[in-house]
Amino acid sequence: MLxxxxxxxxxxxxxxxxxxxxxxxxxxxxxxxxxxxxSVTLKNSRILINIxxxxxxxxxxxxxxxxxxxxxxxxxxFEGFEHSPGLIPAPxxxxxRWLRYLPLSTKQGVDNAHHHYDIGNDFYGLWLDSTRxxxxxxxxxxxxxxxDAQYQKNDLVCKKIRLEEGMxxxxxxxxxxxxxxxxxLYYGADVTGVTPAKEQAKFIFDKAKKLGIENRVHVxxxxxxxxxxxxxxxxxxxxxxxxxxEHVGRAQxxxxxxxxxxxxxxxxISLLHTxxxxxxxxxxxxxxxxxxxxxxxxxxLLREIIAGASHAHLRVVDCENLWxxxxxxxxxxxVNVESHKKEVVDMFDERFYRMWTLYLKSCEAGFRWGxxxxxxxxxxxxDAKWPLNRKVEARLTKRQKEL
Numbered sequence: 001m002l003x004x005x006x007x008x009x010x011x012x013x014x015x016x017x018x019x020x021x022x023x024x025x026x027x028x029x030x031x032x033x034x035x036x037x038x039s040v041t042l043k044n045s046r047i048l049i050n051i052x053x054x055x056x057x058x059x060x061x062x063x064x065x066x067x068x069x070x071x072x073x074x075x076x077x078f079e080g081f082e083h084s085p086g087l088i089p090a091p092x093x094x095x096x097r098w099l100r101y102l103p104l105s106t107k108q109g110v111d112n113a114h115h116h117y118d119i120g121n122d123f124y125g126l127w128l129d130s131t132r133x134x135x136x137x138x139x140x141x142x143x144x145x146x147x148d149a150q151y152q153k154n155d156l157v158c159k160k161i162r163l164e165e166g167m168x169x170x171x172x173x174x175x176x177x178x179x180x181x182x183x184x185l186y187y188g189a190d191v192t193g194v195t196p197a198k199e200q201a202k203f204i205f206d207k208a209k210k211l212g213i214e215n216r217v218h219v220x221x222x223x224x225x226x227x228x229x230x231x232x233x234x235x236x237x238x239x240x241x242x243x244x245x246e247h248v249g250r251a252q253x254x255x256x257x258x259x260x261x262x263x264x265x266x267x268x269i270s271l272l273h274t275x276x277x278x279x280x281x282x283x284x285x286x287x288x289x290x291x292x293x294x295x296x297x298x299x300x301l302l303r304e305i306i307a308g309a310s311h312a313h314l315r316v317v318d319c320e321n322l323w324x325x326x327x328x329x330x331x332x333x334x335v336n337v338e339s340h341k342k343e344v345v346d347m348f349d350e351r352f353y354r355m356w357t358l359y360l361k362s363c364e365a366g367f368r369w370g371x372x373x374x375x376x377x378x379x380x381x382x383d384a385k386w387p388l389n390r391k392v393e394a395r396l397t398k399r400q401k402e403l
Contacts, residue, residue, distance in 0.1 A: 004045045007052035014087045017080015020072075024048050032080070038072025055087050056362075060288035064355045078365030121199050123347055124176070127336035132203070133178030135243035135273065136326040136374050146332040149325075154182035157240055160318070160378055161269045163187045167237040170194070170263060172224050173244020177204040177217070184216050189238070192218040194227065224248070227259055235265045245274035245305075249298050257312035260379070264314075268381040272309075275326070276300050276373045293359050302375055309379050317386055318378040326374045327367035334360040 008022070008029050019032035023041040030036065042048055047067055050058030062068035070077055081087070124132055129147045137149035138156050157179060163169065165188035174180050174193025177200070183189040195201055201221045208217035220227070224244070239260060248256050264270050277299045285297045302319070309316050337344060337357055344353045366372035380386060 003052075004048055007048055010052065011087065014084050015080060016083040016086075018076045020077070020080075038070060038074075038076055040077065041069050041071070043067040053089065054287050055081070056289075057287040057291065060292070060355075060358060060362075063358055064292075064351050066350070066354070074361060075365060078362055079369045081362075082365050082368075082370035120347065121176075121203055123344070126340040126343055127333055128176075131178040131181065132176035134175050135178075136322055137329040137332070138322065138325055139328055142328075146329070146336075149329070149332075150178060151182070153325075154179050155186070157242065157271055157273065157376075158183055158187055160376070161238045161240065161271050163189055163238055165189070168192070168235075169238040169240065170236040172227070172239065172241040173247070174200070174204070174219070175243070176200050177207065177219075179240060179242055180204065180217055181207065181211070184213055185211070190216045190218075192220060192236070194220045194222065194224055196221065196223045224256070224259070227263065230263070232262075234263060235268070236263055237265050237268050239264050239268065239270035240273070241271075242273040243275075245272055246294070246297050246299060249296060250300065250304065253300075253304065253308040254311065257308045257314065260309075261312045261314055261381075264379075264381045266381045266383040267385070269384050269386075270379045270381075272305065272375075272377045272379060274300060274305070274375055274377075276302055276305065276375045277371050278302065278373060279371050289359070289362075292355060299372070302373070305375065305377055309377070313382065315380040315382070315384075316377055317380055320376045322374040322376060323367050323372065326372070327364050330360050330364035330367065334364065 004024060004027075008024075008031075011022070011031050012029075015032045017032060018037040019030065019034045021036050021039040022029045022031050023039060024045050024047075025041065025043065042051075042062065044067075047058065047062045050062070052058070059068060063070075121132075124134065128134055129137075129150045131150060131154075133150040133154065136153065137146060138153035139149045140152055144152070161169075163183055167187075167189050169180075169183050169189045169191045171177075171180050171183075171191065171193045174195050177193055180191045180193045184191050193204060195204075198221060201219045204217065204219050205214070208214040245256075260270065278301070280301060285294070285299060290297065306316050306319075334357060337353075337360065341353060344356065363372070367374070
C-alpha cells in the first residue's frame with residue numbers, strides 16, 4: 001500500500017491532462033483536476049508499480065495483456081500523457097539518453113527490420129493503401145482519402161527533388177516500393193530500392209514484373225551499410241530516404257551521410273523524410289516502442305540532421321514539417337486496422353491486435369499533442385542547381401491507372 005500510495009501521489013502531482021478515475025482493484029483514485037472524463041482500470045497494484053517505474057512500458061504491456069483497460073476516449077488518456085512529461089522518472093530519461101550512443105551492428109539492423117516488416121505482406125495489405133506506402137501521407141484537403149494522400153506524398157517527393165525522365169533514383173529504405181513505382185510510372189525514372197526485408201523485396205519484384213517495368217525497377221536486398229561495397233563510381237542523380245532514418249541510430253549518422261554523399265551525383269538533389277523531435281529530452285526512443293514495435297530506433301533532432309549533412313559537405317536547402325499530416329495518416333491506419341479486427345486476430349491473436357492499435361493511437365497522440373515531428377529535408381550535391389525561390393509546383397502529375 002505504501003508503494004501504491006507513493007505512485008498515486010506522483011501521478012496526481014505530474015498529470016497535466018483531463019481528469020480521470022484510476023481503479024486499482026479494489027481501490028479508486030481521482031487523477032487530475034476538473035470533471036472526470038474517463039477511467040483506467042488496472043488488474044492489480046503490481047501493474048501500477050510497473051507504470052511508476054516506466055510509464056509507457058508498464059502501461060503498454062498491461063494493455064496488451066488485457067490487464068489494463070480504459071473506459072471512455074482513449075485518446076484523452078494519450079493526450080494527457082503527452083502533456084505530462086514529469087511522469088517519466090529521471091533514471092528512465094537517463095537510460096534513453098545513454099542508449100542513443102550505442103551503435104547497431106549490420107546484423108542487428110537486419111534483425112530489427114525483420115521484426116517489424118517481415119510479419120506478413122497480407123497483414124500490411126489489410127490497412128495500408130493499395131501501394132502499401134507505410135510512411136506519412138500528404139493531405140491537400142481534410143477529406144482526402146488515404147489512397148489520394150499517399151499518391152500526393154509520393155508526388156510531392158518527386159517534385160521536391162526535381163525528378164525527370166531517364167534519371168536514376170535510389171530509395172534507401174524503400175518499403176513496399178510506393179515511391180519507387182511512382183517515380184518509375186509517372187516520371188520515367190530508373191529506380192533502385194534498398195530494403196533488408198525479404199517480404200518487401202518479393203512484393204516489389206512481383207509488382208514490377210506484373211507492370212512490365214522490371215527493367216527499370218531494381219531492389220538491393222541488404223542493410224543500407226552494404227551500399228558501401230558498391231563500386232566507387234556508382235552515382236545516382238537523385239536519392240530519397242522516406243521513413244528509414246529513424247532506424248539508423250545516432251551513432252551511425254556520420255557513416256550514413258558519408259555514404260549519402262558518396263552515392264549522390266555532384267549535380268544531384270536528394271530528400272530525407274524522417275520522424276523527428278524538437279526537444280532533446282524527447283529524442284531517442286520510447287521504451288515500449290523500442291521493445292515491441294521498432295527495436296533499435298532513434299528519433300533525431302532537426303539539428304542532428306542538418307549537422308550530419310553539413311559535416312559530410314552536403315548542402316541543406318529546404319526543410320518542411322508535416323507533423324499534422326502524420327497525425328491524420330496514423331488515424332486512417334488505425335481506423336483501417338480496427339475495421340479488420342477479426343482478420344488481424346485470426347492472423348495473430350487478441351494481444352497482437354491490442355499492441356498494434358496501441359502503437360498507432362499513441363503515435364497519433366505524439367504528433368497531435370507531443371513532440372513528434374515529420375521533417376522533409378532537401379539536400380544538394382555540391383554542384384546542384386536550385387531555383388531562387390522554394391516554390392514547389394502545385395499542379396500534381398495526372399494520375400494514371402496502374403495495370
